[in-house]
Amino acid sequence: MPNPSLLILPGDGIGPEVMAEVRKVIDWFGTHRNLTFDVTEDLVGGCAYDKHGTPLTDETMAQAQRVDAVLLGAVGGPKYDDLDFSVKPERGLLRLRKEMDLFANLRPAQCFDALADFSSLKKDVVAGLDIVIVRELTSGIYFGEPRGIIEEGNERVGINTQRYTESEIERVCRSAFELAMRRGKKLCSMEKANVMESGVLWRQIATEVGKDYPDVELSHMYADNGAMQLVRNPKQFDVIVTDNLFGDLLSDAAAMLTGSLGMLPSASLGAPMENGRPKALYEPVHGSAPDIAGQGKANPIACILSFAMALRYSFDRGDDAMALEGAVEAVLAQGLRTADLLGEDGKDPVTTSEMGDAIVAAL
Amino acid sequence: MPNPSLLILPGDGIGPEVMAEVRKVIDWFGTHRNLTFDVTEDLVGGCAYDKHGTPLTDETMAQAQRVDAVLLGAVGGPKYDDLDFSVKPERGLLRLRKEMDLFANLRPAQCFDALADFSSLKKDVVAGLDIVIVRELTSGIYFGEPRGIIEEGNERVGINTQRYTESEIERVCRSAFELAMRRGKKLCSMEKANVMESGVLWRQIATEVGKDYPDVELSHMYADNGAMQLVRNPKQFDVIVTDNLFGDLLSDAAAMLTGSLGMLPSASLGAPMENGRPKALYEPVHGSAPDIAGQGKANPIACILSFAMALRYSFDRGDDAMALEGAVEAVLAQGLRTADLLGEDGKDPVTTSEMGDAIVAAL
Numbered sequence: 049m050p051n052p053s054l055l056i057l058p059g060d061g062i063g064p065e066v067m068a069e070v071r072k073v074i075d076w077f078g079t080h081r082n083l084t085f086d087v088t089e090d091l092v093g094g095c096a097y098d099k100h101g102t103p104l105t106d107e108t109m110a111q112a113q114r115v116d117a118v119l120l121g122a123v124g125g126p127k128y129d130d131l132d133f134s135v136k137p138e139r140g141l142l143r144l145r146k147e148m149d150l151f152a153n154l155r156p157a158q159c160f161d162a163l164a165d166f167s168s169l170k171k172d173v174v175a176g177l178d179i180v181i182v183r184e185l186t187s188g189i190y191f192g193e194p195r196g197i198i199e200e201g202n203e204r205v206g207i208n209t210q211r212y213t214e215s216e217i218e219r220v221c222r223s224a225f226e227l228a229m230r231r232g233k234k235l236c237s238m239e240k241a242n243v244m245e246s247g248v249l250w251r252q253i254a255t256e257v258g259k260d261y262p263d264v265e266l267s268h269m270y271a272d273n274g275a276m277q278l279v280r281n282p283k284q285f286d287v288i289v290t291d292n293l294f295g296d297l298l299s300d301a302a303a304m305l306t307g308s309l310g311m312l313p314s315a316s317l318g319a320p321m322e323n324g325r326p327k328a329l330y331e332p333v334h335g336s337a338p339d340i341a342g343q344g345k346a347n348p349i350a351c352i353l354s355f356a357m358a359l360r361y362s363f364d365r366g367d368d369a370m371a372l373e374g375a376v377e378a379v380l381a382q383g384l385r386t387a388d389l390l391g392e393d394g395k396d397p398v399t400t401s402e403m404g405d406a407i408v409a410a411l
Numbered sequence: 412m413p414n415p416s417l418l419i420l421p422g423d424g425i426g427p428e429v430m431a432e433v434r435k436v437i438d439w440f441g442t443h444r445n446l447t448f449d450v451t452e453d454l455v456g457g458c459a460y461d462k463h464g465t466p467l468t469d470e471t472m473a474q475a476q477r478v479d480a481v482l483l484g485a486v487g488g489p490k491y492d493d494l495d496f497s498v499k500p501e502r503g504l505l506r507l508r509k510e511m512d513l514f515a516n517l518r519p520a521q522c523f524d525a526l527a528d529f530s531s532l533k534k535d536v537v538a539g540l541d542i543v544i545v546r547e548l549t550s551g552i553y554f555g556e557p558r559g560i561i562e563e564g565n566e567r568v569g570i571n572t573q574r575y576t577e578s579e580i581e582r583v584c585r586s587a588f589e590l591a592m593r594r595g596k597k598l599c600s601m602e603k604a605n606v607m608e609s610g611v612l613w614r615q616i617a618t619e620v621g622k623d624y625p626d627v628e629l630s631h632m633y634a635d636n637g638a639m640q641l642v643r644n645p646k647q648f649d650v651i652v653t654d655n656l657f658g659d660l661l662s663d664a665a666a667m668l669t670g671s672l673g674m675l676p677s678a679s680l681g682a683p684m685e686n687g688r689p690k691a692l693y694e695p696v697h698g699s700a701p702d703i704a705g706q707g708k709a710n711p712i713a714c715i716l717s718f719a720m721a722l723r724y725s726f727d728r729g730d731d732a733m734a735l736e737g738a739v740e741a742v743l744a745q746g747l748r749t750a751d752l753l754g755e756d757g758k759d760p761v762t763t764s765e766m767g768d769a770i771v772a773a774l
């Protein structure tokens with residue numbers, strides 16, 4: 049059997065430095081676990097634009113389609129703010145999501161015991177929090193046509209279109225129900241069915257799919273109330289399913305609740321390939337954080353845990369994933385903290401690379 | 412001079428019971444302050460549908476256009492969940508906003524000292540919080556065409572359109588800058604210019620309008636990051652301006668941060684009328700809370716403070732507004748709490764009506 053293949057796209061900002069730590073982990077698995085990956089590395093985002101004039105070349109796109117999994121760091125930065133919309137760094141990431149058809153974006157919001165104090169929320173509100181937001185990732189207002197800035201009369205008009213087909217809603221809801229079955233068997237679907245027809249359809253389809261999952265308790269919530277309830281009492285949720293745009297805001301809010309933003313991985317999964325595994329892209333929830341890039345301040349854990357998700361969902365190595373997650377917990381329990389995990393209490397943070405080394409040592 | 416006129420629309424759920432307390436306050440101003448309003452009262456939302464088959468009759472709409480200000484309770488409830496989209500309770504409210512052209516929705520998120528402990532956030536994160544979200548209210552995806560559920564191939568497709576003209580963006584940004592001038596002179600504009608062209612236009616216009624307000628420090632933030640930052644450190648903001656849909660989610664999240672949801676009023680303002688005052692509708696931020704309706708548990712303060720906003724913005728009675736706000740604070744300082752403002756600590760809550768009486772007494 050050939051080695052499993054991995055495309056690594058470090059991207060911009062802190063992407064390369066957190067990815068360097070993941071490389072150490074990947075090497076460890078090659079040496080100690082007889083799990084060697086065929087790794088290729090390439091550019092995405094602003095750095096790809098700098099070199100090729102596009103945030104994602106066709107060659108990189110083709111390679112992403114060929115490999116078993118893609119691991120991405122982060123894209124974007126103020127340097128690219130004035131670029132034309134069509135070549136913005138983000139378009140590289142969006143092209144990957146769209147052309148690989150990665151419709152189900154799993155975003156766990158988990159509060160790590162060792163870090164519960166670090167949340168801006170009261171400890172009892174977030175301690176033990178463990179929810180997953182399943183965000184639709186390949187449709188909705190991110191991709192709908194018509195879109196653009198047009199001239200009308202004497203002024204410009206900015207247009208975007210939210211567009212959801214029945215089958216698009218169905219498949220992501222199905223993923224969410226499947227996930228709920230393996231977890232606490234509670235699913236909350238969020239939309240604005242009181243204001244948007246696309247939300248009306250969403251609610252109908254979620255309800256219909258729910259008939260195939262009688263063991264899962266399905267509820268519906270308007271997305272604005274969802275934003276409130278996440279702040280008020282996030283532990284009321286188990287799995288949340290929502291559209292691309294609501295998912296963008298709600299998953300970021302949920303991630304911030306945990307106080308562990310630098311710790312949170314994500315998986316974006318598509319339809320099964322020939323080998324039965326889904327097309328997949330893994331990336332940390334945090335962004336490119338250009339303000340701290342290159343200073344050894346970034347927390348590599350979110351990216352390392354994204355690789356753990358890859359082990360689990362793309363490579364059927366659940367045990368290895370757990371070993372890696374265990375190593376992360378061990379290191380935190382030892383008290384190691386990157387700068388983002390420290391309050392004002394004057395402890396010395398470890399660098400990005402020291403954190404990576406410690407996790408490898410704990411393995 | 413004729414009396415100033417007021418249209419009262421209690422609406423559904425707890426709307427009527429909180430509005431009954433506002434009526435006591437209005438009466439007090441008539442008796443003690445020589446400020447008598449010509450008050451008419453009518454139906455909106457589910458109750459209007461029950462009686463007339465529409466959530467807002469043309470007659471009520473015409474009356475809303477005639478009066479100096481509209482005061483609304485809340486609309487909606489599960490009883491109306493299966494109604495056709497076009498007659499849902501919410502459409503009554505949306506019609507008022509649209510036809511009165513109330514483009515600037517001011518939503519203060521203020522943390523009352525006496526209630527800081529009640530937030531799910533740590534006290535130091537929210538104590539003293541005082542920000543205002545200016546939400547665009549008459550355009551965007553709430554109203555854009557085309558919209559609906561269509562058949563395409565063998566399936567249904569849900570469609571909504573985000574559409575913003577230059578002048579729509581400009582006028583709401585101008586309102587936000589004006590407000591920032593009267594406050595802390597900081598304005599943060601939120602959109603998704605990295606993903607949506609309507610956000611690109613929004614950012615450009617906000618920047619252009621900013622040239623007329625050199626004293627205001629303008630910043631831009633992606634809305635997903637905005638959701639995070641509101642949770643992480645809301646006090647970094649003064650005034651936030653954003654579109655209709657983002658504003659819906661972000662203002663609800665912001666309101667919940669304060670722990671004072673039952674306390675928060677809002678004002679929706681349009682263009683100036685002949686008398687120089689803006690068309691205006693005032694309503695509490697909270698919804699119709701059907702689960703507690705009719706039990707005397709609702710907190711009337713948000714609706715009473717909405718009337719205080721009316722005194723200030725529609726009737727030039729800033730002193731009276733302050734007197735009313737002072738009465739609310741006095742009552743809270745005395746320890747009076749409706750059920751929503753109590754933790755598990757076993758104190759006895761006062762009823763909706765007792766709270767209203769106490770505020771009138773404090774006046």
Ligand SMILES: CC(C)[C@H](C(=O)O)[C@@H](O)C(=O)O
Pocket residue numbers: 123124138141142296605606635
């Ligand atoms: C970088 C950006 C295009 C992206 C998004 O809006 O989806 C990011 O915010 C995310 O949530 O992954």
Ligand SMILES: CC(C)[C@H](C(=O)O)[C@@H](O)C(=O)O
Pocket residue numbers: 242243272486487501504505659
């Ligand atoms: C009731 C509903 C139509 C409304 C909205 O979505 O605008 C409400 O959530 C609000 O924020 O005022």
